[in-house]
Amino acid sequence: MAKTESTRARKTSPTAAKKTAPRTGGAARTTTARKSVKSVRTPKATPPAQPKEAKVSAPKLTKSVSTAIRAAQAKKALDIVVLDLRKADAFTDFFIICTGQNPRQMSAIADGIVDTLREELGERPAAVEGSKKSDWVLVDYFNFIVHIFSPECREFYDLERLWGNAIRHVVPNDDTPAH
Numbered sequence: 055m056a057k058t059e060s061t062r063a064r065k066t067s068p069t070a071a072k073k074t075a076p077r078t079g080g081a082a083r084t085t086t087a088r089k090s091v092k093s094v095r096t097p098k099a100t101p102p103a104q105p106k107e108a109k110v111s112a113p114k115l116t117k118s119v120s121t122a123i124r125a126a127q128a129k130k131a132l133d134i135v136v137l138d139l140r141k142a143d144a145f146t147d148f149f150i151i152c153t154g155q156n157p158r159q160m161s162a163i164a165d166g167i168v169d170t171l172r173e174e175l176g177e178r179p180a181a182v183e184g185s186k187k188s189d190w191v192l193v194d195y196f197n198f199i200v201h202i203f204s205p206e207c208r209e210f211y212d213l214e215r216l217w218g219n220a221i222r223h224v225v226p227n228d229d230t231p232a233h
Contacts, residue, residue: 115223118177119148119198123225125170126152129163131202134225135214142220148198149217153208157187160202164191167200 115123115136126134131152140147154160164182171177177195184191189207193200201213214222 115148116197118171118175118195119150121171121174122150122167122195122198122200125167126150126163126200126202127225127227128170129166130159131163132227133208134227136223136225137214137217138221138223139217142217144217144220146197146199149213149220150198150200151203151208151213152201153203153205154191155205157189157204160184160188160191160204163202164193164200167193171195 119136123134123136131154134150134152137149137151138147139149152163154163164184168179168182171179179193179195181194182192183194184202189204190211191202193202203211
């Protein structure tokens with residue numbers, strides 16, 4: 055008899071009623087809440103989708119990469135391209151590829167990048183390869199690598215084609231006069 059009374063007590067207690075009673079009221083509130091959320095979202099107008107080719111957005115580059123690009127532009131580097139290798143499973147995040155017209159300009163571009171990053175950000179390259187008589191100068195900052203080519207050497211090695219799976223950002227030539 056004690057078992058029956060305790061069972062009845064559980065069924066009639068307020069906590070037991072919450073546990074065993076069907077949740078019709080709760081479901082109705084949830085449905086009402088969903089309807090109100092939908093009505094809030096409906097009045098917002100969404101802009102029409104633009105085709106990927108028409109969408110022009112600035113690439114999200116690190117401060118170091120942006121500074122290196124600016125330094126290369128200051129030394130009149132041509133055809134600057136940034137390859138974003140973060141999704142390409144590469145050994146670095148970015149390649150900055152540019153062209154110098156002659157070995158003296160190529161050295162000036164490399165020196166300008168190294169000096170600017172050291173002065174503005176306190177960064178030093180891990181390695182600088184290529185000599186003043188070389189057709190290819192490489193400046194390695196671990197997170198990004200700067201490749202400075204002669205026009206002939208750039209065409210021959212064609213790094214943009216080799217890293218075709220990378221996202222490519224073309225940097226416009228800076229036509230402003232040097233200060």
